[in-house]
Every structure is written in C-alpha cells, then in structure tokens.
Amino acid sequence: MLPETALPRAVAPVPAPAAAASAPRRVAAPAAAVPALRRASVTAASALAVIAVLAIPPPSAAAGTVRHPAVVSADPVDTTPHVLDGIVNAIALVGGTVVVGGRFGRVREAGSARAVERRNLFAYDLVTGRILPGFAPRPDRPVRALAAGDGGTVYAGGEFTAAGAPALRRTGALARLRLSDGSPVAGFAAQIRGGAVTALVRDGSALYAGGGFTHAGGLARPALARLDAATGAADPAFGIRPGAPRGSRVRVHALALGGGRLAVGGDFTTLGGLPRAQLGLVDVRAARVDAWRTAFYAARCARDFPSYVRGLDFAPDGAYFAVVTTGGPRGAGRPCDTAARFETRPPRASGEVSPTWVNHTGGDSLYAVAATGAAVYVGGHQRWLDNPEGHDSAGPGAAPRPGIGAIDPRTGRALSWNPTRDRGIGVKAFLACPRGLLVGSDTTRLGHEYHARVGMFPLP
Template sequence: MKQQHRRGRRVFAAVLLASTVAAGLVVGSGSPAPAEQNVVVSPHPDKKQPRIMDGRVYTITSSGPNVVVGGTFTTVRVGNSSQPKWEQPRLFRFNSNTGAIDTSFTPDINGDVEAATYTPDGKSILIAGNFTTVNGQKAVRVAKLRLDGSLDTSFNVVAGSTVKDFALVGNRLILGGKFGRINQVPVRGLAAVNATTGALDTSFDMQVADPRSSVSPYVQELDVSADRRWLVIGGSFGRVGGEVRHQVAVIDISGSSPVVAPWATDRYQRQCASVYNDTYIRGIDISPDSKYFVVNTTGAYIAYDTMCDSAARWELPPGQTGSGLQPTWVNHTGGDTFWAVEITESAVYVGGHQRWTNNPRPSPGGDSDGPGSVVRYGIAALDPYSGVPLSWNPGRDRGRGVEAFLATDDYLMVGHDTTQFDGLLRQRLAVLPTAGGTTNPAPQDVELPVQLFYTTSGSSLTTMTFNGSSFGPRSTVSTPVSWSGTRDGFVQHGRLNYFGPSQAFYSREFTGTTIGSSATNLSSSVGYVDTSHNITPYDQPYGVAETRTAAFKNGRVYYTKSGSNALYYRGHSLESGILGGFEHLASTSDWSGARALEFIGDYLYAAWSDNRLYRFHAPNGTPDWGSRTLVDSGSSGIPWSSMTGLWATK
C-alpha cells in the first residue's frame, strides 16, 4: 500500500489551544489506500485550514482526517479565526474535517524532519530526518511516535546521517538518505529496518554506489507503488545493487530480497549546472495504478533536450524494460526548479518556484519564457496522458517553492514556504477540496466501423462510412462553416480540433450532425507567452504554424509540416487546448506524400499524394513504416490526393 507522505523537516514545543476531542482526533482509523480523485481539484483553498506562520513545509501524511505536517516552522494558528498563534515547531497535527489543531500532540524534536507516515493501524507515526532526540530521549534520525506525541522506545534505529525519505511496506521500513551506517552496520544510502523493532533488515541488500561528485552516494527521493511491487529511487549514484543506474533506479521488492529491475535510462546521466554535480533529482511519485512514475528535477537551463528543470513521466515494467529508455513525456520550466510531485487519476501536480511550464526553448535563453510557454506560478497540474499543462492555474507566490503534497479522497494538500495561494492569504499550507473540481477527459480511441469526414481545397465537407475495407456512398454535409484553409485535425469528445487558416490551431463543436458555427482560436486563447522575442505567431510552439497534416492518439498529435519530410509528434491536452512545446521526431521516413492523417483503432490511415489511402500499424501511436498497407488504390473515386482534412467519428 502506498503511504501518503511527502518529505519534511524540523520542530520545538509548547501548548495553547484545544484538546484532542476539540480537535476531532480519530484514533486507529488506519493508513489510507491511494486517493481516489477523479477530478482536478478546486483551485480555491479551504477557509478552515490551519495557517503556518513561518518556515517551510516538507512533509504531510494522514490517517483518515488526522493530518500530520512537518517542516522548519515554529508557529501555527487555527485558520479563519482570531485565536492566538501557537508555538509547535517542526511537527503538528490537525483535523481536515474541522481544521482544528490537536494541541495534545506536542513532540519536541531537536532537528529537521524529512519524512513522516502513519503506521497501517493508525496508532503510531514514523518520522525520519536529521534529529537526534525526541522529547529529550535519544532517537537518531528515525523514530516512532505514539498518537500523544510520546516516543515509542521499543522501536530503535540509529542512522549515521540524514534520512531523506522513506516508505513503509508491510512491516518493512525502507530508508533512503545520506547515511553510511544503520544501527552501526555499514550500509550506504539505501536500507530497510523492521518497522516494529527498528532492527536492520539484512535481506534488503541494495546499496548505492559511484556518486556523481566527491560527496558520498546517497538517495534523495524514493516512492513505492501501491501494489507493493516497485521501489523507485533517485539521488547521487551511478550504480545500484551492482547495476549501472544514473540518478534513477527501479527496484523489484515483491520478493523476500530486492532485485534491480531491467529498467535503465541514460537521460539523467548528462550534467546540469555545476552546482548540482551531486544530483538534480528533486521529486518522485508513482501513479495510483502502479503503472508509471514522474521525476521532478532542478538544474538550471542547459539545453532544450536535457532533463534539467523538468517533470518527466516514465513507464514501470512491463510497460518499459531494457536500457536506453526514453520518457513518455517531459515538461520543462525553462530554468526554474520543480520540487514536489503528486499523481492522481486526473492530474500530475507539480510544485516548485517555476514561472512557466511547457517551456523547452526559452528565448533568448534560460530564465525566460519562450514559444509555447504558459504562466504557472509556483504550482501546476499536468495532463497525465501528455504532460501538457491543464487549465488549472491557482498561482502562488513563488519563494523556494512547493516541497510537499498529499492527495486524499477529499483534498489535495500543498505544503510550501510562502503566504499567498490563489490570491488569498493561506500561509504555507493550502488544502484544496475535490468538491468543485473539474474533469480531465481521457483520450478516446475510434474503432471500426466509423463515419469518415474529409475536406478538400474547397469549402465543402464530405462524409461516408468506412468498415476497414469498403466505403459507403459519399454525401455533402450542409454547414455554414467555410473549410477553406483547413490543415487537418481530429475529433475528441464532440470537438473538432484542427489546424486552419491564419497559422492557428482551432476547436469547434463537432458531433457529425451538429457542427459549431464558430471556432475558438486556441493559439490565441490558451495563454501562450513569449514576451522577449515573439518568435512564432500567437507565441505558440514552434511548428504549429507549419503543420499540414495531423492525427491524435494517446495524448499526442502526430503531424507533418512544411519544409520537412519527417513525421513528428507533440503532446496535447484535450482539457486545456494547449499544445506541447517540445517537438519530437516520430519517424524519419519520407512522409512528404501524406495529405491527411487519421487514427482508427491500431492503425494510422494516410491519404497520399498518389491518390491512394494507406494504413500503418500504430498500436501505441508511433507508426511502423514497414507495415504500410494499401487500403484503396483510388478506384473508389475518393479524392485522397486533394484532401486537406480527414477525421472519423463513431
């Protein structure tokens, strides 16, 4: 079971507010399963949430409505009230139903708390970091607290240096950090202990080695999948368990002893700015369905094709195996750090001190906006399918940034280090409800038989049925819309999205029988910015103005463009209408003959300049050129060579 925690640091102690009963504390409710959030949360933070009056937040964990927050703060206050401030440094607990702070919980911890989680029975809280005492008693960087804040001395771990992160899997507590010893036994960077006693788990032998700098190797971040199969770690290392792994490794923990998974990438081997010589990994989270994970980084802008200052999706085995693996998508800030990441069913929430997202090519260089970039101050929601920003954009004052997330069934909790969120005073903690949230539509697949629609160089729209081998009679669709200047498109969720005149990308209602009389110019309306240079029309991404054929599958637009014979793809969010700023090469074969494209089932269909229709096997989107098959030689009389647009509906 995935533990709901994110990293944390520091605490002191005092008292002043209400009792456990007044706080609404529920005892023994158990550690929750991964949150079920089928909406993008409301951008407006709860009024009753507590306020954190100073410092930073590094960790948030919950058991039912009982939420524990850790950080560098010293003072908290009940939200939306005139009650006085309360000194409770480094760790406090509140009730998410009422917003009340539990003043019976007053642990005195003498150092930073980097991570916290409830035990599965909800009766204890595990913490880790850089402390050496709790309530004046020895507790060296890992400790177990009772619900009254007292130290459980039956659990005893001594870590030689900072524990940066951990994950609780059954009764095994997996530790990652800068330590070289656990319980006086030499073990470097990654270890496991018994969650009841603290005894070192000698069956978990998976040390990290080959640091990227003169600093000893260490683990900066880790997460465990909800199915308890996969452990993903990130940090300063080049080898894990004897296998070459650059900064990120996937480990199979389903057996009695861990095994390094056959999953490797060299994308994090390249260096960013020299100040990040040890590691530029800053956040890792695994999806609720245990199928993929996202890695956040810092590093400064180096080049558009690096992983510096990015968020990237990677598929877990069996979705991806082997070496030289590539991410499913990457989103760049253009020079600002992404810290924390939290994945739900509907969104990938990323936080840092970024000013922009979708910004792989800032102009004139790093720390600037560039073609396709959109403003997302300090926090953003990315489309899980494409990595493109959703329209969700509450904004916050940037500071150092968001460094803690927690998703529950009812809320997304955001821990940071500044005071403003969504233009409101919400000091260092924002509790965002799922109530009032919005949906993020998943990409649709169109399966045979279909209704085909096409345009030619004129202004008419023609339709016909298609079952995969034969076509029904053609008819002209009566519509007030002029299709002149159409450059191909696709239909999703009752909307036709297409490249059209004035070098722009458009969207209009399209059900096959109902066609919207007006179109939205997405190029001008989604918020692209490039204030320094205005290199492209509407500040949209490179290549949009030049696109001439297009089709959509699995969150990607596949397209050809003028001036090139290749096939490309970029991400696209159906919810926001934003096109991905990064242009990927899908195929180097000669696609110059393509006149219109459309995905139907596992195939990409292409109307060609030789007046024929071909299909290419493309179950995952990227077509196999060698699978090209003739569908229609032109004997049907359909003008394939004259098409300027081709799309299908059921």
C-alpha cells in the same frame, strides 16, 4: 536551486509517447474554482450535508496510493492551520489527522489570533483544522520526511537527534511517535547514524528509508535501508546500495512505491552495483535491482547541481511514475528543471527506457510531484510549464503556472488548472488524500488567499 526570477518557457515539444496503451485518459481541469466548505452562499441544508460527509474519518494516505476522479478545485479550503515561519518539508495523513513536518516554530489555527509553539512537527484534524493539543514532540532539528504508522502513530525522519514529549528523548534521525502525546513508541529503534533521513515509504510491515546516512537498523546501510516497521531493525536480505555519487557523498533524495517496485532517486550513478544514473527501480519482493533503466538523467546540468532528481510519485495503479528535477536552465533536450513520465513496465523487456513525455519549466526548479490519475501535480518555484525553449525566460507557448501546476498524464502538457502561489523556495510536499491535495511550502499565498505554508485543494 535557490528561488529565481528568470522566466522559463512553455512546455517543450512533447516526445512521442513510448507506451500510449498504458496512458490514462485525460481529465479536463475544472472551468472555474469550486468552493469547498465555503461561506454564506451555501444553504443551511447543503452545509449540513457537507458536514455529514466530512465527519466520516478518511483512511491513512500515502503518496501514490490515492486515485482522484477529477482535477482538484483551484479554491483552497478555509480550515487548514497556518505555519507562521520557516518551511514545510513533509506531510502525512494518519486516519483523520494530518501530520506536518519541517523547520518552523509557531503555528495557529485558521480564524484564530493565538499562535502556539510547535517546533518542527505538529498535527491537526483534517476536517476542522484543529491543532492536536497533546502532540508536540519538538524535534531538536528539522523534520524532512513522514510516513503514516499503525495504531495512531507516525514515522518522522530528518536531521534531528532527539524528539518526544514531555521530555526530549534521544531517537536518532528516525523516530516513531504517538499522536496522542508525542512520545516515542517503545521498542522502535532505527539507529540511524552518519546523516539525515530525507525520504520514507511505509509498505505494511516494512519501512523504507533514504537519505545521507551510513548506518540504519544496526547495519551498514549507506543512504538506503529497509527496516522492520515495528522494531526499526534493518532487513538483512535488503542490502541494495546506491554508489558512485557525482557530488561529495551518496544521497537518496526521494522514494516512491508502486506496482511492487520501489523508485529510488538521488545522488548516485550505481544502484546495487548496476549503472543507474540518479534513478532506479528495485523489485521489493525479490530485494534486487530491477532490469528497468534509463540514461535520461546521466546528462549534466549546472555545475552547482551534480545531482538533480528531487521528487518521485507513482500513479495509483503503478503503471507509470513521474519524476521532477532541479538543475538550472540548460535548454531543450536536457532533463534539468523538468517533469517527466516513465512507464513502469515498458513494452520492451530490456534496454534503455525513455520518458513518455517531458515538460520543461525553462529554468526553474521542481521539488514535489503527485500523480493521482486525473493529473500529475508539480510544485517548486517555477514560473511556467510547457516551456522547452525557455532559458530563464518564457519561450513560445509557455504556460504561466507560478509555483504550482498540473500536467495531463496522457499528453504531458499543462492543464488549465492554475491556482497560483507565492513562489519562494517552492513546494516541498504534496499528499493526495481522499478529500483533495495537501500542499506544503515556505510561502503564505495559495490560490490567491492567505494560507501560510500549508493548504489543501479539495476535490470538486
């Protein structure tokens, strides 16, 4: 949904937990922001200690794979570069390098006055914030999804047809690029046709892609495909098809992987021929649709949003996953403009699965979610959480959480963490990494500071 100015309400009454045994222990939010890499108050000795720790390169990070022991600080680090126009749609971490994709044209390092051209894709060092000078692939249209690759490479998906340096090469809507020089990796040819790639998940030698395409890896694969991560060829054993969209065309908006299950969200009412309204799970080992199902997202939201599931993420242990939606203000009991938790393996082996909890914004879209064990972070252009009775307004008990917030994974209620951000269109990208939470959006104020379209909240 487009940015709104209406006010939602506090978290709606939380439904009784369906599987309390698997719910994680609540971790309280920090009482005050904990500075990271911070100014003159840090002594020389402690500063050297911090630098020594940060000098250790982190592993590559994928959504749903990083557990945090606590809620992140509300004070963003000062080193992230600034994206000076457009919007950030996706973030990946490859070793110690952050890769950022979206629709933009210029970036600059923190503390620098010099802007550099980086069309739709760039990379920077996680610790120093230095922009990689050799990585400038310049995709000809926006990047919508990223996934870390082996050997200093990254997978980029989107609306583009060409990418790569020094000269643009035709890659289709999915490319594997070298971080050293931005060139496409020889031998990888995903052959995406018929539409964009909007979601990517890497799992060892497999790469899952979702979007609005019709063909992938040389085979008919409408909206969902499993590709060979080295060659881009489609797996002939994985032919699960989303179908029967409510809108004009079947689309996959979000993918997440955890506990041997691939969560698929998008504009469809069937998955592999089975009824699955906007959300289903796939057993990736057996390459078949899981028995898990919910009718929660079969409800209608606003007419402009025939489908409205937009973000998915598994908890690090795979026991549950979180879903965020757009959809428009429709009142309590509807799944529109909400965050929800679902158990991956509910107590009952079959039958409809209900959410363990639901948190309502009261009429504002959520697009991104990250589950770290300590919190379920949600981002969009929301004004409130805990707002089940809001209808573009603040209902009783609404918790103001402009643009970004954190939910207790156990209770489903907003944690006290409230850094704030300019709302704009909203947060489109989260990535939990070993040092904190990376955030990508379309606005310039994060945690009461200037952080244009990219920022990171560190672990305290």
